Structure formats: structure tokens, C-alpha cells
Amino acid sequence: MKGGAAVTSDKYDAFINAPFLGFPVGTVFDAGSETRWGGVIGIGVEYAFNQNWSLGLEYDHLFMGDRTVTTAAVGTVGLVAGSLSRNENIRQDVDLFTARLNYKFGGPVVARY
Numbered sequence: 001m002k003g004g005a006a007v008t009s010d011k012y013d014a015f016i017n018a019p020f021l022g023f024p025v026g027t028v029f030d031a032g033s034e035t036r037w038g039g040v041i042g043i044g045v046e047y048a049f050n051q052n053w054s055l056g057l058e059y060d061h062l063f064m065g066d067r068t069v070t071t072a073a074v075g076t077v078g079l080v081a082g083s084l085s086r087n088e089n090i091r092q093d094v095d096l097f098t099a100r101l102n103y104k105f106g107g108p109v110v111a112r113y
Contacts, residue, residue: 006040006062008094009033012071030084032071036092038064046102054102062094 011033016023023029044058066089073084 001041001043002060003039003041006038006064006094008036008038008062008064008092010036010090010092012069012088012090014071028074030071030086031074032069032088034067034069036064036067038062038092042096044098052104054104056098056100056102058096058098058100060094060096060098062096064092064094066091 011031013031014029016025016027016029018025020029040060040062042058042060044056046054046056048054068087068089070085070087
């Protein structure tokens with residue numbers, strides 16, 4: 001079991017999904033980004049199936065919480081539409097699953113007297 005701090009770097013893009021001011025569908029309308037801090041808890045197991053090899057499985061859940069992010073019109077859309085901006089409330093939780101195969105170089109240390 002483990003716990004601690006987590007950080008994510010998030011980027012948000014909103015795309016035009018219907019013709020708008022002559023821009024085609026799929027054009028990025030506005031964008032925003034942020035660095036988000038939160039908490040993490042996790043659990044994992046590791047099994048050594050011989051002297052040098054082991055297999056590990058791990059699950060982590062990141063609690064990133066709710067944040068209001070301001071996005072602004074970008075590129076040519078921003079030039080045509082002006083300095084449009086909007087606020088979006090974004091809730092983010094992250095689930096991470098990891099499987100790993102480990103190899104330990106070298107053998108066991110044997111004491112010689």
C-alpha cells in the first residue's frame with residue numbers, strides 16, 4: 001500500500017463540430033492548459049519466480065479534484081472571433097495499471113571467509 005502526491009500536466013482543446021464563421025469542422029476553437037496537483041493511493045504485488053526474475057502488478061488512483069480552467073480562442077479563430085474565452089469546470093481522476101517484468105543483474109552475494 002502506498003500514498004503520496006501526484007502531478008499531471010493537462011492540455012485542453014475544443015474543436016468546432018459545426019461550421020462557424022467559415023471555419024471547417026475539426027478546427028481548434030479554444031485551448032487551455034494547467035499543471036494539476038493531487039493525491040495518490042496505490043497497491044501492488046511483486047513475485048520473484050527465480051533468483052533474477054520477478055513479475056510485478058500495481059494499481060494507482062490519482063485524485064486530482066475539480067478545477068475551473070479558462071480557455072481562450074486560438075490561432076486564426078481568435079483573430080476572426082476576437083478574444084473569446086470561457087470557463088470550464090473540469091473534474092479529473094486517473095486510474096493507472098502497471099505490469100512489469102524485472103531482471104536483476106548479477107547473482108546473490110555469497111560471503112567467503
